Amino acid sequence: MVTQPEPRARAPWQDAHFIGGHPVLDLTNTVFNRAHPAPDNELLKSPSDVLTWCASVGLFARAPALSDDAADGLAAQVRSVREQAWAVFDAVSRGEAVPGPALGALLERSGAGLRAGHVQARVDRLTADWGAPGAIPEALSLLAVRALFTLPAERVRVCGRCGWLFLDSSRGGRRRWCSMSTCGNREKASRHRHGTEPASAAPAGGR
Numbered sequence: 001m002v003t004q005p006e007p008r009a010r011a012p013w014q015d016a017h018f019i020g021g022h023p024v025l026d027l028t029n030t031v032f033n034r035a036h037p038a039p040d041n042e043l044l045k046s047p048s049d050v051l052t053w054c055a056s057v058g059l060f061a062r063a064p065a066l067s068d069d070a071a072d073g074l075a076a077q078v079r080s081v082r083e084q085a086w087a088v089f090d091a092v093s094r095g096e097a098v099p100g101p102a103l104g105a106l107l108e109r110s111g112a113g114l115r116a117g118h119v120q121a122r123v124d125r126l127t128a129d130w131g132a133p134g135a136i137p138e139a140l141s142l143l144a145v146r147a148l149f150t151l152p153a154e155r156v157r158v159c160g161r162c163g164w165l166f167l168d169s170s171r172g173g174r175r176r177w178c179s180m181s182t183c184g185n186r187e188k189a190s191r192h193r194h195g196t197e198p199a200s201a202a203p204a205g206g207r
């Protein structure tokens, strides 16, 4: 639906925020730590955060100019979609049925965007009138619905340390961490210090 270019993160985002392997999984990872929420856990705080994030995943090349109407509540709406998508793919990662209310909300919001003409679906991509009020959360909802039916469910994983979701595209299918350079190395360091297999991740002080 959207093509996935190499991540070209726009400030304040960094490439390390885009390790999910799919824009919808990256969206679910726009919290600092999913498993052990930090006091300042939120990464999507403002309309500008949303626009730079969307540009970073390649939804659009140039951010649309948003009217006050379109900017109003944008971050909160995208956070709602994010939490619904997280609930769906967290269930997928555990091989469980997806929660009906979360998937239902994603279907309703994407349906509203399609009916209003804000979002257009094609076989291989999605386009939208990005500046229209509601278009961004509507398009993200449709992406999430599409991802549910197209991503290989057995490859959707949860980082054992921070709880971020990712698509394991490694050949052996045994990836355990969002990234070796953050959680993988911290886990190794922690195991080394304690001399044991840690039962659960300690609250991370940083990514």
Ligand SMILES: [Zn+2]
Pocket (backbone or CB within 6 Å): 159, 160, 161, 162, 163, 164, 177, 178, 179, 182, 183
């Ligand atoms: Zn992690």
